[in-house]
Amino acid sequence: xxxxxxxxxxxxxxxxxxxxxxxxxxxxxxxxxxxxxxxxxxxxxxxxxxxxxxxxxxxxxxxxxxxxxxxxxxxxxxxxxxxxxxxxxxxxxxxxxxxxxxxxxxxxxxxxxxxxxxxxxxxxxxxxxxxxxxxxxxxxxxxxxxxxxxxxxxxxxxxxxxxxxxxxxxxxxxxxxxxxxxxxxxxxxxxxxxxxxxxxxxxxxxxxxxxxxxxxxxxxxxxxxxxxxxxxxxxxxxxxxxxxxxxxxxxxxxxxxxxxxxxxxxxxxxxxxxxxxxxxxxxxxxxxxxxxxxxxxxxxxxxxxxxxxxxxxxxxxxxxxxxxxxxxxxxxxxxxxxxxxxxxxxxxxxxxxxxxxxxxxxxxxxxxxxxxxxxxxxxxxxxxxxxxxxxxxxxxxxxxxxxxxxxxxxxxxxxxxxxxxx
Ligand code: EPZ
Numbered sequence: 001x002x003x004x005x006x007x008x009x010x011x012x013x014x015x016x017x018x019x020x021x022x023x024x025x026x027x028x029x030x031x032x033x034x035x036x037x038x039x040x041x042x043x044x045x046x047x048x049x050x051x052x053x054x055x056x057x058x059x060x061x062x063x064x065x066x067x068x069x070x071x072x073x074x075x076x077x078x079x080x081x082x083x084x085x086x087x088x089x090x091x092x093x094x095x096x097x098x099x100x101x102x103x104x105x106x107x108x109x110x111x112x113x114x115x116x117x118x119x120x121x122x123x124x125x126x127x128x129x130x131x132x133x134x135x136x137x138x139x140x141x142x143x144x145x146x147x148x149x150x151x152x153x154x155x156x157x158x159x160x161x162x163x164x165x166x167x168x169x170x171x172x173x174x175x176x177x178x179x180x181x182x183x184x185x186x187x188x189x190x191x192x193x194x195x196x197x198x199x200x201x202x203x204x205x206x207x208x209x210x211x212x213x214x215x216x217x218x219x220x221x222x223x224x225x226x227x228x229x230x231x232x233x234x235x236x237x238x239x240x241x242x243x244x245x246x247x248x249x250x251x252x253x254x255x256x257x258x259x260x261x262x263x264x265x266x267x268x269x270x271x272x273x274x275x276x277x278x279x280x281x282x283x284x285x286x287x288x289x290x291x292x293x294x295x296x297x298x299x300x301x302x303x304x305x306x307x308x309x310x311x312x313x314x315x316x317x318x319x320x321x322x323x324x325x326x327x328x329x330x331x332x333x334x335x336x337x338x339x340x341x342x343x344x345x346x347x348x349x350x351x352x353x354x355x356x357x358x359x360x361x362x363x364x365x366x367x368x369x370x371x372x373x374x375x376x377x378x379x380x381x382x383x384x385x386x387x388x389x390x391x392x393x394x395x396x397x398x399x400x401x402x403x404x405x406x407x408x409x410x411x412x413x414x415x416x417x418x419x420x421x422x
Contacts, residue, residue: 002396004407006384007416008366012251014413018239018258018283019045020072020232022402023309024194026096027171028201028232029053032062032076033103034175035205037227042073044232048401052094056086060100081108088114088145094401095119095168098126101149102172105138106179111149115142120372122332128169132160136173136180157182157221165190165302170217171198177219178207186217192303193262197233204228236262237309238403241378243267243286244313245410247275248320248386252287253413260284265306269314272296273321295323295360300331312338312379318358319347320386325358338376341369345383345391363388370394374402381406385415392420 020043030053032039044050054064054074061082067073084104091097091114104111116126130140130147136155141148157180162169170190175198177184189195191213199212205228208220239258246253247270260267260279267277267284273296275288295318300308308331318325319342329335336356339349344367348359366389371377377398384391393399396419399406407417 001394001422003420003422004381004393004396004399005418005420006366006381006391006393008385008387008389008391010414010416011249012246012253012385012410012413012415015254015256015282016242016409016413017256018234019043019404021045021194021197021235021237022047022049023167023237024197024233025050026053027099027175027194027198028230029057029074029076030099030103031175031198031201031205032057033060033078033100034107034179035225035227036079038075038077039205039227040067040073040075040229042229042231044072044074045235045404046072047404048397049094049096052090053096056090056097056100059083059087060104084108084111086113091116095124098129099168099171099175101129101147102133102174102176105133105149105151106155106176109151109154111147113147113149115145115147120337121335124332126168128162128164128166129172132162132169132173133176135160136176136184155180157184157219159185160187162186162188167192167195170195174199174202174209174217174219177221178202178209178225180221182221184219184221186219187215189215189217190302191215193233193236201228201230204230233262234258237307239263239284240266240307240310241313241382241403242409243270243277243284244317245382245385246286247273247288247293248317248382250288251413252289253285254280254282255284255286256282258283265304266310269296269298269306273317293317293321293360295321295325295358297326299328302331308332308335309375311335312375313382315342315349315356315358316379316382316386319349319361319383320364321360323360325360326355327358328355330354337372338379341371341380342383344369345387347383365389366391368392368394371398374398378403378406385410385417
């Protein structure tokens with residue numbers, strides 16, 4: 001298994017290109033199942049999760065052709081379904097596989113999708129997806145670990161109220177409702193930029209959706225959707241991760257292609273901590289050339305609040321900021337696995353329920369570390385960049401799910417970082 005070796009202490013300077021968002025690319029790819037025409041997606045990131053989604057779609061008989069800029073553009077054509085089963089092996093690897101449920105059900109009237117199991121960051125059930133699809137008239141049973149969903153006479157519009165904000169649930173329901181008969185309303189819908197991206201793509205395919213970007217979506221079902229060409233939104237979490245990298249190393253970095261308006265909560269927290277964040281022609285500039293970092297308090301919330309996918313990374317900044325900080329995780333119940341690993345690097349962090357109290361230390365020291373999910377793993381890379389000495393991050397495959405050419409992008413800005421194959 002590959003490892004990443006870092007010698008910390010170098011301030012990052014230069015420009016980092018930001019790719020398309022993983023969490024937008026996955027639902028957008030699933031949306032190809034809604035039409036017999038070609039959906040052409042550009043600005044796709046080259047990530048393990050994107051390959052896994054492509055494999056899943058190929059299992060359903062989707063024709064996949066890369067066009068132009070090697071693999072960044074995929075033409076996806078779901079002419080007719082060969083199968084409608086998402087097998088355990090792929091769903092186990094990637095929970096976002098469950099996003100095929102809504103489109104399969106809407107277009108083919110049936111879907112068989114392995115029920116995702118537990119996850120390192122929380123129980124992450126899909127009960128809200130299933131309950132809402134049942135409200136659209138789907139008949140849903142769980143059999144031998146599989147969700148068996150049927151709607152032989154098609155789905156029917158309904159008024160759905162989500163009791164908690166769910167990104168995947170909103171995406172699945174959007175994709176189901178666009179082909180349902182009549183009108184659907186989704187109340188307390190997720191407003192994440194990736195949900196907005198999906199809604200815009202569906203509109204480009206011929207869907208009728210109102211309220212995009214708000215927490216109430218109104219969808220008028222249409223008989224069929226057509227093809228479209230769509231560019232994936234830049235990855236605000238990748239950009240945010242490199243913003244923290246610049247901050248913790250005392251660097252000055254331009255995040256080329258990043259969009260500040262998608263990252264206002266993070267930018268606000270960074271500025272409070274003493275980091276300068278500004279919009280440039282090419283993207284966003286993040287710098288901390290002078291002065292120490294200051295402790296801050298942050299709570300994760302659905303968009304436009306502070307994203308849970310940036311919680312682990314921001315904790316690294318808190319670990320070396322002056323004074324005490326508190327971070328409260330409200331989205332997932334078990335997303336502090338990076339805490340003991342950061343502790344091994346000298347961080348002073350105490351977890352009390354859903355909050356972590358972080359007392360800043362003068363310096364982190366390199367160590368051997370590993371983590372059990374994507375964002376926790378990248379937080380250890382950030383800690384390694386800021387730490388004194390050598391850090392080895394194990395289980396790099398987590399990073400490959402969500403960060404394209406991580407070590408190359410960091411090395412180009414002066415980081416001493418390399419991948420050790422093994
Ligand atoms: C998406 O996961 C993202 N994944 C996650 O990114 C992200 O952390 C999360 O949204 C929150 O922003 C993708 O987009 C592929 P949710 P999702 O449904 O859709 C509970 C990363 O690192 N819930 O919004 O699975 C759930 O347990 C990943 O890139 C139910 O109880 O998240 C959680 O506590 C990790 N029942 C909360 O809602 C349901 O049926 C929010 O989950 C659905 C969700």
